[in-house]
Amino acid sequence: MKTISFVNMKGGVGKTTVALNVADCLARTHGKKVAVLDVDPQFNATQCLFTPDAYVKMLKAGEETILDVFDTDVKTLASVVSGAATVEPKEISEIQLRKSGLLWTLPGNIELYRLEMVAGEGREFSLKRFIEQAIAPKDFDYIIIDTPPTPSIWMSSALIASDYYVIPVRPDPLSMIGIDLLRSIIERRRKTYGLKLNCLGVVFTMVERPDSVNYSTARQNLKENALWKDKVFASYIPKRTDLARQQLEQPFMLKMDDFDLRTNLKNFVSEILEKIDDK
Numbered sequence: 454m455k456t457i458s459f460v461n462m463k464g465g466v467g468k469t470t471v472a473l474n475v476a477d478c479l480a481r482t483h484g485k486k487v488a489v490l491d492v493d494p495q496f497n498a499t500q501c502l503f504t505p506d507a508y509v510k511m512l513k514a515g516e517e518t519i520l521d522v523f524d525t526d527v528k529t530l531a532s533v534v535s536g537a538a539t540v541e542p543k544e545i546s547e548i549q550l551r552k553s554g555l556l557w558t559l560p561g562n563i564e565l566y567r568l569e570m571v572a573g574e575g576r577e578f579s580l581k582r583f584i585e586q587a588i589a590p591k592d593f594d595y596i597i598i599d600t601p602p603t604p605s606i607w608m609s610s611a612l613i614a615s616d617y618y619v620i621p622v623r624p625d626p627l628s629m630i631g632i633d634l635l636r637s638i639i640e641r642r643r644k645t646y647g648l649k650l651n652c653l654g655v656v657f658t659m660v661e662r663p664d665s666v667n668y669s670t671a672r673q674n675l676k677e678n679a680l681w682k683d684k685v686f687a688s689y690i691p692k693r694t695d696l697a698r699q700q701l702e703q704p705f706m707l708k709m710d711d712f713d714l715r716t717n718l719k720n721f722v723s724e725i726l727e728k729i730d731d732k
Contacts, residue, residue, distance in 0.1 A: 454589055455729055456596040457653070458615040461622060462635050464602040467658035469497045470704070471621045471690060476597040477705045478722040480555040485594040488550055489558040491519055492580065492611050493601040496561025501704040502553045503560065511560065517548045518562035522583045523576055523610075545579065546586040557593070559583075565607065577606055581614040604638045612642050612650060617729060620655045621690075624671035636680065653728050654684040656721060659692040688721035690714075 459472040472489070479485040491498040496519075499508065512518070521543050550557040584596060600611045612618065618639070622632060632655065643650050655675060660668050668689070675681040691714055696706065706718045 454593050454596065455617065456584060456598065456615045457725070458598040458600050458611040458618040459621060460600045460608060460611070460618050460635065460639070461620055461631070462602055462604055462638075463622075463627070463631050466621050466623050467690060468602065468621045469493070469501070469599050470696065471619075471656065471658060472597050472599045473498055473501055473704050474706045474718055475619075475722055475725065476556055476595070477554075478707060478718055479595050479597075481705075481707055482719060482722070483726070486592065487556055487595045487597060488588055488593050489556050490580070490596060490598045490611075491559065491561030492607050493561060493599050494563060494565040494607065495601065496563060498599040499558070499561040502556070502558055508560065511551070516551060517543065518560045520562040520564050520568065521548050522559070522579050523565070524568055525576065525579070545583045548583060548587050550588070561599075577610045577613060580610040584614050604635075609642055609646075612639060613646050613648060615650060617651050617653045619653050619725070621658045622655055622671075623659050624657050624665075624668040629671055629674065633680070652684055653725060654686045655681060656686040657689040660689045661692050663689065686721060686724050688717055688724055690721065691717055 457475075459468050459475075461468050476487045476489050480487045489498060489502070503511070522545065548559070550559055552558075580598075588596060596614075598611045598615060600608045620632060620635065622629060636652075639650070639652075642648065657668065657671065662668070672685060675685045693709075693711065693714055695711075696709065696714070706714050709715070
């Protein structure tokens with residue numbers, strides 16, 4: 454089983470879109486059993502996989518979300534009838550994934566914003582424990598983690614739980630500036646927690662044309678950089694307004710009538726498999 458986090462500290466680079474479509478391609482094209490974990494408090498991946506009604510119904514039914522992995526505090530509930538009562542947190546091994554199409558997922562939860570969690574108390578290891586205790590025994594091939602666009606404890610927890618990470622980036626100056634800073638932050642996390650974490654590479658997203666000046670310049674700049682020259686995927690993800698417009702109704706590229714988009718995604722996933730030697 455391999456765990457891959459998709460990370461970038463800049464929003465709007467297509468991180469969630471890429472993560473979901475890599476997961477879908479692994480399942481749909483390569484027959485892999487894939488779990489998607491939404492660790493972003495904005496829970497955009499969850500909104501793509503579930504309708505609002507389905508998500509609300511799931512919450513009302515008490516089904517687990519990512520919040521159950523991290524919220525390990527005993528809660529006190531007050532009632533005018535029965536008085537105070539305590540509710541024990543769920544055991545990590547008991548938290549269940551939910552099926553969504555070809556994928557299994559642990560949905561996100563905006564309540565992560567309200568959960569006080571600081572480094573040093575141990576909760577940053579909760580996601581790793583969840584993967585080891587609740588997912589690994591069920592013979593999954595891949596776990597895809599969508600992370601928040603911030604250098605937060607949530608990003609740290611995803612990196613701690615991961616074997617690899619991928620950096621989606623747009624081929625524009627503002628998007629490119631932050632990847633060196635992101636690398637330094639990840640390296641600090643690696644040293645702090647003693648992680649065996651490998652960077653699979655940088656993938657360009659929202660590419661308007663492969664012959665555009667922005668794209669060719671961005672690729673060339675990374676290829677000339679000693680730190681990144683061997684970390685640039687040959688494949689890229691084209692920009693499609695239809696994909697952005699239909700994200701909540703149809704998030705999967707392989708189900709769209711767009712040969713070029715489907716081909717680029719498949720090539721990108723094939724590169725991932727080659728890099729981790731899972732052909």
